Amino acid sequence: MNNEIPPSARLEKLRKNGLLIEKAFFCGSWQSASTGKCLEIFNPANGLKIASVPSLGKEETEQAILYAHNALQDWQKVPAAKKANLLRKWANLMMENAEDLAFLLTCEQGKPLHEAKAEILYGAGYIEWFAEEAKRIYGETIPSLNSDQRIVILKQPIGVCAAITPWNFPNAMAARKVAPALAAGCSTLLRPSSYTPLSALAMAVLAEKAGIPPGVFSVLTGSTEDVAATLLDHPLVRKITFTGSTETGKELLRRSAATVKKVTLELGGNAPFLVFEDADLHKAVEGILASKFRNCGQTCVCANRIFAQRPIAAQLSQMLANAASKLRVGNGLEEGVQLGPLIGPWAVEKVLDLLQDATNKGAKILCGGKKHPLGANFFEPTVLLNCSNNMRIAREEIFGPVAPIIVFDTEEEVISLANDTPYGLAAYFYTRDLGRAWRVAEALQTGMAGINTGIISNPTVPFGGVKESGFGLEGGRQGLDEFLITKYLCFAGIDPKN
Numbered sequence: 001m002n003n004e005i006p007p008s009a010r011l012e013k014l015r016k017n018g019l020l021i022e023k024a025f026f027c028g029s030w031q032s033a034s035t036g037k038c039l040e041i042f043n044p045a046n047g048l049k050i051a052s053v054p055s056l057g058k059e060e061t062e063q064a065i066l067y068a069h070n071a072l073q074d075w076q077k078v079p080a081a082k083k084a085n086l087l088r089k090w091a092n093l094m095m096e097n098a099e100d101l102a103f104l105l106t107c108e109q110g111k112p113l114h115e116a117k118a119e120i121l122y123g124a125g126y127i128e129w130f131a132e133e134a135k136r137i138y139g140e141t142i143p144s145l146n147s148d149q150r151i152v153i154l155k156q157p158i159g160v161c162a163a164i165t166p167w168n169f170p171n172a173m174a175a176r177k178v179a180p181a182l183a184a185g186c187s188t189l190l191r192p193s194s195y196t197p198l199s200a201l202a203m204a205v206l207a208e209k210a211g212i213p214p215g216v217f218s219v220l221t222g223s224t225e226d227v228a229a230t231l232l233d234h235p236l237v238r239k240i241t242f243t244g245s246t247e248t249g250k251e252l253l254r255r256s257a258a259t260v261k262k263v264t265l266e267l268g269g270n271a272p273f274l275v276f277e278d279a280d281l282h283k284a285v286e287g288i289l290a291s292k293f294r295n296c297g298q299t300c301v302c303a304n305r306i307f308a309q310r311p312i313a314a315q316l317s318q319m320l321a322n323a324a325s326k327l328r329v330g331n332g333l334e335e336g337v338q339l340g341p342l343i344g345p346w347a348v349e350k351v352l353d354l355l356q357d358a359t360n361k362g363a364k365i366l367c368g369g370k371k372h373p374l375g376a377n378f379f380e381p382t383v384l385l386n387c388s389n390n391m392r393i394a395r396e397e398i399f400g401p402v403a404p405i406i407v408f409d410t411e412e413e414v415i416s417l418a419n420d421t422p423y424g425l426a427a428y429f430y431t432r433d434l435g436r437a438w439r440v441a442e443a444l445q446t447g448m449a450g451i452n453t454g455i456i457s458n459p460t461v462p463f464g465g466v467k468e469s470g471f472g473l474e475g476g477r478q479g480l481d482e483f484l485i486t487k488y489l490c491f492a493g494i495d496p497k498n
């Protein structure tokens with residue numbers, strides 16, 4: 001283990017110092033569910049129970065919404081510099097507590113400790129970024145058609161927001177949604193995944209410590225039916241921001257329609273990763289490893305299909321299989337581990353199912369291909385050759401450590417294959433030909449593309465997809481707009497002569 005102290009003792013220590021908290025945070029205080037109902041949280045690496053958190057009901061969620069609505073009345077008037085200061089304090093506290101937050105994240109989510117630490121810094125980076133952007137919410141003036149009028153455009157907070165976040169990035173996805181909402185002057189209710197609520201609660205502990213006023217940021221733990229559905233249905237919630245599957249996103253969109261909420265959806269992906277014959281193959285393999293095996297393949301932007309141009313396909317496949325088979329699988333708390341467990345046995349079953357379909361249709365396993373002997377949630381890093389774009393493994397999000405390789409001949413062919421999916425989140429390609437780089441970047445139907453890199457996420461850029469991968473942007477200066485309304489003011493009666 002990375003730390004001398006055994007994990008159970010370290011969790012106990014975090015419980016004592018308040019970073020591991022087993023209450024929800026709403027109506028300005030830390031509360032249990034009125035029914036006493038709880039959700040139990042387990043470590044996916046060993047199945048041990050870590051903690052339990054309240055399973056709140058519909059009524060408590062409604063109370064939280066009303067309280068957030070009241071808090072909004074003052075928060076929206078707080079000057080930008082003061083909001084920025086509070087957000088910055090929050091980001092600093094996250095960075096100061098990065099070791100403990102990372103430990104907690106690995107315990108509930110499973111990713112290796114170094115990745116968990118990177119996620120905490122990534123999350124804090126969003127808060128820091130939006131602390132600055134809070135100061136740059138600019139309006140506009142428009143030359144009027146008439147000398148008697150002046151036209152002004154104001155940006156104002158949209159209102160109470162609800163953020164619904166996934167288990168794969170329990171800290172960063174919350175930060176990416178809550179920070180811009182708060183910076184825009186909105187109060188925000190966060191409903192974290194029931195697999196990984198502890199990181200979100202720890203963030204709220206630090207937000208409170210930073211001085212974010214009561215009701216401005218709440219964390220509501222509980223079921224989809226009681227908490228998420230109430231947030232979706234409530235007329236005072238004016239904005240929903242969600243990261244998760246396309247299937248759930250569609251349901252959420254339908255449900256938000258009843259109260260015509262503004263919605264941001266960051267949904268599933270099926271990222272193509274193209275390697276052209278002129279690419280630097282060593283760099284391409286590094287890029288595939290980074291993109292495919294980050295968080296054990298459980299990211300929306302993971303390479304889901306590797307396209308290799310025929311002249312280099314055999315060499316690239318072998319290089320990738322050699323590198324992948326050396327990745328160290330294990331409990332994320334152990335030193336040197338590169339792949340942790342998947343989130344649950346159902347995730348392993350899905351990977352096995354896709355693999356079975358692929359091998360039945362002719363895919364060849366170059367390495368891995370089985371559950372890992374370490375336990376129910378572990379899977380071997382796997383590379384598959386002879387895949388085709390119509391196998392299920394190339395049509396569905398794998399969300400596991402499996403890299404299917406598809407061989408292609410021409411640029412035109414691979415663009416058409418890459419775009420032949422309802423998804424459009426991220427894409428990656430490796431080439432040293434500048435003309436091709438532009439052509440391919442422009443032709444790919446995705447919201448983001450990495451050219452000669454396998455990692456594209458950072459707080460300064462607009463993260464988001466097209467097609468069934470969703471709409472709306474997170475991060476960058478664009479991320480703030482999602483939480484603002486644009487109000488047009490027409491001042492008349494200015495020129496008494498007209």
Ligand code: SIN
Nearest residue numbers: 243298299300301457
């Ligand atoms: C995701 O998988 O949804 C987010 C990944 C990232 O921010 O890089």
